[in-house]
Amino acid sequence: MTAIRFIHSADLHLGSPFTGMRGLGAEQWKTLQDSTLSAFGRLISYALETRPDFVLIAGDIYDEEDRNLRAQHRFQQGMEQLAEAEIPVFLSHGNHDHLSGNGAAFALPDNVYVFKEHVENVELTVNGASIKIAGFSYGKRHIAESMVDSYPQAESGVIQIGMLHGSEESDTEHAVYAPFRKEQLLAKNYDYWALGHIHKRQHLSEEPPIIYPGNLQGRHRKESGAKGFYDVSLDKGQASLQFVAVEAVRFERIAIDCSGVQHMNEVFTACEEQLADYETALVAELELYNLGEAALHMLESVVPTELLETLREALSEGERFIHIAKLSFDSNQSMSEISPFGKQIADRLEGWEDRQWKQALTELYNHPKSGRFLPPLSDELREELRAGAERKIRQLMALEDQT
Missing domain, CATH: 3.60.21.10 (Metallo-dependent phosphatases)
Known part of the structure; x- marks a missing residue:
């Protein structure tokens, strides 16, 4: 041949x-x-x-x-x-x-x-x-x-x-x-x-x-x-x-090792260092893992959309194209304190589609006085609502200390 x-x-x-x-x-x-x-x-x-x-x-x-x-x-x-x-x-x-x-x-x-x-x-x-x-x-x-x-x-x-x-x-x-x-x-x-x-x-x-x-x-x-x-x-x-x-923009899900992180600037540094090897334009979903108790507490006290927007701004400095589409914590780690039933509820929220969010919020958005002041139901708002609901579930349905 x-x-x-x-x-x-x-x-x-x-x-x-x-x-x-x-x-x-x-x-x-x-x-x-x-x-x-x-x-x-x-x-x-x-x-x-x-x-x-x-x-x-x-x-x-x-x-x-x-x-x-x-x-x-x-x-x-x-x-x-x-x-x-x-x-x-x-x-x-x-x-x-x-x-x-x-x-x-x-x-x-x-x-x-x-x-x-x-x-x-x-x-x-x-x-x-x-x-x-x-x-x-x-x-x-x-x-x-x-x-x-x-x-x-x-x-x-x-x-x-x-x-x-x-x-x-x-x-x-x-x-x-x-x-x-x-x-x-x-x-x-x-x-x-x-x-x-x-x-x-x-x-x-x-x-x-x-x-x-x-x-x-x-x-x-x-x-x-x-x-x-x-x-x-x-x-x-x-x-x-x-x-x-030959892709001009790469979509990627990237795990960020946050071992030893205690302060927010260290979270940002960990993201910057682990994204430095990507030479092409990047749209990324970041999952933070190896978070200690102090780091988890710090991150869960921050408004998710504010954290996401600030991280986007920090990583987009200069001529590089890095867009953070989503930010999450290691599910196994962040869910460890929730009861099995609470985890089941949180998992269900994670998989909700647009129609399910709209159905759940219909009464609020249709309210004659407050409805007109509410922002559009964007991807960022849905993520903020989901994260807030998860925090509330953790507070209400945490496992009792077994020791």
């Missing part, structure tokens, strides 16, 4: 609106809004510098079927750059950018092949080697049926790659789209399966590789960690994968 090299990317979600993000400064907000486009720009720059044989984009180029005009234009420009460098691109549309969606439909250059609604097996030649890439695009928003049977078996002497935007039948965390079983993909005897749809990086199989690269840019706290694509080499039946991180 002749050695080939390609980029496997998926789930670009260009133009994602980033709804629900609060407390950001104007420059931070712009950086976050532009982050999907910035990550895509880094992919294009990497391809131009390293010159892969081709690029695969396995679905969900855009965030919704009603496509952002700016995102379409930026994508078209990127494809033009790859065309000038004579780098072929093979793309399939997924559930978020299906072929029936609305949009201005910028014309893409000839180096880009867009898969149709039915499974196709497109052939190209690289350094004398015959390569076939099988895939399809979503013609509608939701494809519930399996498409695997439509993929051809691999032929002898041909490097066969499959592109599939879908989910495993056994996956209970995500809505099922174009479902498949790993055994079905293995039975096709392909050299590589380039998957899309799941935003978490996953290797379903190593030999042959069946790979989710994840999305290019995290968009909320559940899409944490490094985000990017794979640089893949296939040589004599062996695959070599290099993950390339």
Whole structure:
């Protein structure tokens, strides 16, 4: 087998609106809004510098079927750059950018092949080697049926790659789209399966590789960690994968060791020191742990929103983008003094959704005299109410001293 090299990317979600993000400064907000486009720009720059044989984009180029005009234009420009460098691109549309969606439909250059609604097996030649890439695009928003049977078996002497935007039948965390079983993909005897749809990086199989690269840019706290694509080499039946991180803003949950902390300035110093290693822009949820009794008492006496805002201000000094989305204490530690029933109540409050908070506060917000003076029910206010309720639970339902 002749050695080939390609980029496997998926789930670009260009133009994602980033709804629900609060407390950001104007420059931070712009950086976050532009982050999907910035990550895509880094992919294009990497391809131009390293010159892969081709690029695969396995679905969900855009965030919704009603496509952002700016995102379409930026994508078209990127494809033009790859065309000038004579780098072929093979793309399939997924559930978020299906072929029936609305949009201005910028014309893409000839180096880009867009898969149709039915499974196709497109052939190209690289350094004398015959390569076939099988895939399809979503013609509608939701494809519930399996498409695997439509993929051809691999032929002898041909490097066969499959592109599939879908989910495993056994996956209970995500809505099922174009479902498949790993055994079905293995039975096709392909050299590589380039998957899309799941935003978490996953290797379903190593030999042959069946790979989710994840999305290019995290968009909320559940899409944490490094985000990017794979640089893949296939040589004599062996695959070599290099993950390339390109996110412009990283979402991360970070544990802050507060051993020995007694004063508030020491809390701030611990946060600053443990965030110093992050070079990229950062949206973080901080959990303070190893808190002594004095530190816990100090922190629980402070208004949560005031502590959060002050910490944001302290960490955002200078040109660095560090935004603290949430601040919490180690649940095992801070709950240790609460009775089992009290802990159950506090845990339930932690999982409340917007509708549950609104239902609980309906009478207060609808009061004819006081309702008009109340602030909007923001994320920060909900967190303050939850923390206050937790403190009250601790006071009323603390375990008696058993010694």
